[in-house]
Amino acid sequence: MAEIAEQVLITPGSRVESTAWKWMRYSGLLLIPLAWGHVLLQDVLVGVHSINLDYVAMRWASLGWRVYDFLLLAFAFAHGVNGLRQVITDYIPSDEWMKRISWALLVFWLILSTIGAIAIVGGVRQV
Amino acid sequence: MDAVRTTISGFTRYRFRTGQLSFVLHRLTGLGTLLFLMVHILDTSTVYFFPQLYEHAIRLYRSTPLMIGEIILVFCVIFHGVNGARIALFDLFSPKWWRVESQNKTALTTLAVAIVLWLPAAFLMGRNLILNNF
Numbered sequence: 484m485a486e487i488a489e490q491v492l493i494t495p496g497s498r499v500e501s502t503a504w505k506w507m508r509y510s511g512l513l514l515i516p517l518a519w520g521h522v523l524l525q526d527v528l529v530g531v532h533s534i535n536l537d538y539v540a541m542r543w544a545s546l547g548w549r550v551y552d553f554l555l556l557a558f559a560f561a562h563g564v565n566g567l568r569q570v571i572t573d574y575i576p577s578d579e580w581m582k583r584i585s586w587a588l589l590v591f592w593l594i595l596s597t598i599g600a601i602a603i604v605g606g607v608r609q610v
Numbered sequence: 611m612d613a614v615r616t617t618i619s620g621f622t623r624y625r626f627r628t629g630q631l632s633f634v635l636h637r638l639t640g641l642g643t644l645l646f647l648m649v650h651i652l653d654t655s656t657v658y659f660f661p662q663l664y665e666h667a668i669r670l671y672r673s674t675p676l677m678i679g680e681i682i683l684v685f686c687v688i689f690h691g692v693n694g695a696r697i698a699l700f701d702l703f704s705p706k707w708w709r710v711e712s713q714n715k716t717a718l719t720t721l722a723v724a725i726v727l728w729l730p731a732a733f734l735m736g737r738n739l740i741l742n743n744f
Contacts, residue, residue, distance in 0.1 A: 508698035515691045522687050526680055527731045530738045531671045536664055539657050560651065563644035570637060595651050602655035610661045 503565055510562045517555050540607040549603055556599045564592040628717040635721075636693050639686035646683055677739045681732050688731070689724040696720050 525534065542548045568588050575581050653667040670676060696716060700707045707716075 505702075508702050511691075511694040512698050515695060518687055519691060522684055523731070526684055527734050530735070530742075531668065531677065531680065532738065532742045534668055536657060536661060539654075539664075556651065560647060563640070563647055566640050567644055570641065595648065598655050598659075599651040602658040605658040607657045608661050 503569075507562065507565060507569075510558050514555075514558055514562060517551070518559055521551075521555055536607055536610070543603070543606050549606075553600065553603050556596060556603065560596055560599070561592060564588050627714065629713040632693055632717040632720060635689060636697075639690040642686045643683065643690060672742070674739065674743050677735070677743065681735050681739075684731050684735065685724070685728045688728045689721070692724045692727070693720045 529538075543552075568585055571584055572581060575584065653664070656663040656667060671680070
């Protein structure tokens with residue numbers, strides 16, 4: 484028994500997976516101030532009835548808010564897609580298929596993140 | 611056939627305790643937030659790609675069903691954060707806190723903290739909903 488327990492503890496398994504495991508925890512801790520701050524400001528204090536193109540343009544006039552939104556996009560969406568991958572892993576026993584799904588999710592993450600990043604850098608276009 | 615029987619009897623006999631409640635809630639709130647986040651990245655991106663569409667998207671968010679959804683979303687974000695903090699802090703800094711005996715208590719504390727944080731937010735958003743839509 485002790486030997487088995489030792490082996491389980493020592494065997495590092497996949498390097499990528501243990502990095503992803505740690506990364507979920509560190510990014511999660513960072514997301515608590517980032518996402519909660521965003522929700523508190525936009526949903527609770529400002530409210531959707533006060534948000535329009537002019538509001539976004541005003542907010543993004545400050546570089547600080549653009550950096551904030553960029554960090555939120557980068558960390559929240561990567562955290563979410565990797566979380567989805569972890570959930571799917573529980574239901575897909577085949578390593579082969581899991582590999583394909585992981586690549587598909589990576590491509591999906593990259594496309595949506597790029598769209599979001601272009602919008603944050605490009606800013607509000609006047610109609 | 612035996613495997614099926616084991617699965618079914620295991621499923622019906624499985625005792626749904628608080629630790630599992632945390633696990634299920636963490637997944638549901640995470641997946642729910644992700645679903646919204648995907649839509650939210652796209653709707654915000656319209657400010658650059660199709661500015662006329664942004665006002666349309668915001669009009670949808672101002673509708674009563676979506677504002678109720680927003681209140682639920684905020685619960686998801688708060689619970690996922692509180693429970694996630696518990697997981698991250700226990701795993702990274704003090705794995706010895708993962709004790710079977712204390713799981714019931716910590717799981718319920720997590721849920722209670724999330725609800726206490728959510729109530730004032732839900733109140734302000736509910737007020738916003740009533741003042742603007744009724």
